Amino acid sequence: MSSYILFLLLGLGSGAVYAMLALGLVLKHRAAGVVDFGHGAVAMFIAYVYLGLRADGTLQFPWIVIPHELTLRSSGLATIPAMVVALVYAAILGVVMYWTIYRPLRHATPLTRVCASVGTMLALQAIAVLNYGTTAKSTPTILPSSPLKIGDITIPSDRLWLAGIVILLAAALGAVYRYTRFGLATRASAENERGAALVGLSATRIALGNWVLATLLAGLAGILIAPISTVDPTSYTLFIVPALGCALIARFTSFGVAAAAGLALGMLQSEITKLLSVWSWLPEQGLPQAIPFLFIVVAMTMLSRGVGARGGTVELQNPSLGRPSRPYATTLLCFVAGIVILMALHGSLRTAFIASLVWIVLSLSLTVLTGYVGQVSLAQMSFAGLSGFVLSHLTAGAGLPFILALPLASLAAVPLGLLIGLPALRLRGVNLAVVTLAAAFALDALVFNSTWFGGGLAGRAIPTPKLFGWDLGIAKGDTYPRVIFGVVVLLFTCGAGLLVARLRTAPAGRMMIAVRSNERAAAAAGIDVARTKLLAFGLSAFIAGLGGTLFAYQQQNISPPSFAVFTSLSLLAVTYVAGVGRIAGAVVAGIMLSSTGLFVTAADKWFGVGEYQALVAGVALTLTAIKQPDGIAASPPPPLVALGKKLSGVWAGRRNGDTAPPAATPVGGVVER
Amino acid sequence: MPDAPLLELDGLDAGYAGTPVVRDLHVTVSPGEVVALLGPNGAGKTTTMTTVAGLLDPIGGTVRFGGEDVGGVPAHLLARRGIALVPEGRALFFGLTVREHLTLAKGKGRALARDELLELLPELQKCLDRKAGVLSGGEQQMLAVGRALVSRPRLLLVDEMSLGLAPVIVERLLPILRRVATDLGAGVLFVEQHVALALEVADRAYVLNHGRLVLDGPASDLRDRPDLLRSSYLGDGAAPAAA
DSSP states (O other): OHHHHHHHHHTHHHHHHHHHHHHHHHHHHHHHOOOOTTHHHHHHHHHHHHHHHHHHSEEEOSOOSSOOEEESOSSOOOHHHHHHHHHHHHHHHHHHHIIIIITTTTTSOHHHHHHHHHHHHHHHHHHHHHHHOSSOBOOOOOSOOOEEEETTEEEEHHHHHHHHHHHHHHHHHHHHHHHSHHHHHHHHHHHOHHHHHHTTOOHHHHHHHHHHHHHHHHHHHHHHHTTTSOBOHHHHHHTHHHHHHHHHHTTTTOHHHHHHHHHHHHHHHHHHHHHHHHOTTSOOSSHHHHHHHHHHHHHHHHHSOSSOOTTOOOOOOOOOOOOOSSHHHHHHHHHHHHHHHHHHOOHHHHHHHHHHHHHHHHHHHHIIIIIISOOOOSOHHHHHHHHHHHHHIIIIITOOOHHHHHHHHHHHHHHHHHHHHGGGGTOOHHHHHHHHHHHHHHHIIIIITSHHHHOGGGOEEOOOOEETTEEOOSOBTTBOSOHHHHHHHHHHHHHHHHHHHHHHHSHHHHHHHHHHHOHHHHHHTTOOHHHHHHHHHHHHHHHHHHHHHHHHHHHSEEOGGGGOHHHHHHHHHHHHHHHTTOHHHHHHIIIIISTTSHHHHHHHHHHOOGGGHHHHHHHHHHHHHHHOTTOGGGSOOHHHHHHHHHHHHHHHHHHHTTOOOOSOEEOSSSEEO | OOSOOSEEEEEEEEEETTEEEEEEEEEEEOTTOEEEEEOOTTSSHHHHHHHHHTSSOOSEEEEEETTEEOTTOOHHHHHHHTEEEEOTTOOOOTTSBHHHHHHHHHOSSSOOOHHHHHHHOGGGGGGTTSBGGGSOHHHHHHHHHHHHHTTOOSEEEEEOTTTTOOHHHHHHHHHHHHHHHHHHOOEEEEEOSOHHHHHHHOSEEEEEETTEEEEEEEHHHHHHOHHHHHHHHHOTTHHHHHO
């Protein structure tokens, strides 16, 4: 019995970190309406700053190349001064980040802010990798960690200290928000900035104050956990996932619930590790990671109410949508252009172009879901992954031919899409995003990482696609990549584009846009909101699944890391920045922005900037979110517009004699207004 | 007018993104005076009100409050100096209770005691601990007025008090403006579509149309000249027919 309790108490350590990060997330959301995916990365960065001060007395700055170290003292600082300096640093970092990123975004849509925060997360992580490397570092203890005997169990006392600090912090924050004028003002200004100004409150200053407080909490969490779990760029950043789950359970409002959820989550994970050793029938892989998230998904779905009642304000500003005209002609044009590009490029650039085509299909799945129906999903790569692995089982396992296996495997994602779509019937906006993130995380840990299904580290092989004995594979002998494979991918990409373009103007598409604009109004107009949403999730999963199978054929061997949650996150971010309401947006996302796509590969090949790709992508993402929230494809560069007009003029002239060209703008993909 | 004007709009141009909606507007409001701002839809009344409150920056001309030029001063600073706006759409905090609204708006210093406020707006008494989001439309409007009054403003701006409210409630609410002027000595500038009711309460009135001042004068005079009002609302073409 006592060992069960021991594991419960040991879990308080990671639980305290989840809780502290969750408190910061709640603060940021209440004050500035931001769900900050970069919160964990801030904690990681401050931990490195503390480490630097403690180890050799240097102060680290968040930039690269130009000198980024300042030596304060020849030897390391003591614990307390190092902590104080690191926390002051955190406060300044908070001010700078709020002022340069989130203040300009205070009238942007919640999703735009999410994308900006994903950008800061990627950038901070990239800076940490460039400056500190990926090897884990450790630091001497901070809290008293002498063994403590309670009854017949012995635990390090720092776990209890951590839990105590969290409980104190939560209580203090709760009291401040409930009883002080600052708390009241924060609640008021977060809800109605205009109203706040009219009673003499400056919403910006209030949000800034809260932001600094939240950054301090993140820094504190990062520093305190450093002695228990070694510091490295990735695992620290990943703390954001459980922390988001806890903040979500607290509905991004209650400090007490956020702290309790964090501690409980940590203890639950630790206890499952213990139970695994007792109940041998439990699946070994991923269970401690997965169970809590399954719990979050189910709990959130059950707890939420249906349609918002009186007293709940739902503000939804949607990104603009394109309106495809002449979809068939444009598809044909793109297909021909694609073949020309495939023939013209060679070697790594041709591979990159094929990767871009696959990414376009994946982005199109978000055009349907996020663009047309306004639902945010962070599980798109899970759909793709499921289809990819099913493809492997169907072909390598059951020996089905390509022509049957590809559609079947793509369809396999549909039930999963419907399942993940179920919470969407009750959850909206960023809450839905966090739940889909948790679902993706659980799926990744439990299903993809199972050796039978996902093939473990070695991955699973995908046999060469063959049609009536004709080899369509990407490689044959020494030829790699082959044009014929590119043509197959291009065919499917164009097909997916055409499907999404036709959907935009079809009755089902109109229903989706109605649901996106106003669910209540759509229901009042006789649209079955639940069915429309599920249809969109099913279709989106199918398109993502198609992308997954194409990806699998391209890779020839797939393994779980390709479909991890952070890939889904960057898919959403990149697609959103490119323009989630447009097919051209998906094209821009695939060719210009994806990390394995044509533009990035070419830039690396010619200028050797591959090392900085993650950093550049992160910064670019944040900048676009601030400067161009409708997406790059919403306002293409003028030369492209002129070219498009000329082309469409020629086209129209050929078909209809000398009628004036319509003011349409083809941007790579389908003609849009 | 015995007192120096509390609010003085001198050749004000106001509008959005550099394009004026209101041009060359001259309006004064003195302490203890109730002034109506009338006009058809799209005349520029709300634009004028939001500009005076500091939510919009003036494009041209000056806004003087208590003798000082306050053009371009942000709204939250003007609110602290004593300009309170009851905006169109009310801008309440739906998640906060009535009591919390009043605490927050009270600010520091010269606040109105709760008893005084509840005497003016007795309906708020019974819903002090309810959240603004669940109040009825009339109660929400009372709360919006109460939130503006509790800071004991020197200038009260009320934009379309009657929007979406039953005439009975409007008849109940408008006289409060008169009491605010007499009891608290504040200047009151209000926008109202119900012209007859507005002229009963106001000392003076300005009529705007197409962004320009077309008529102004003591309310009693305007009450006696419905033809003038009609032509100012409907344009010059209507004047001969009405006269």
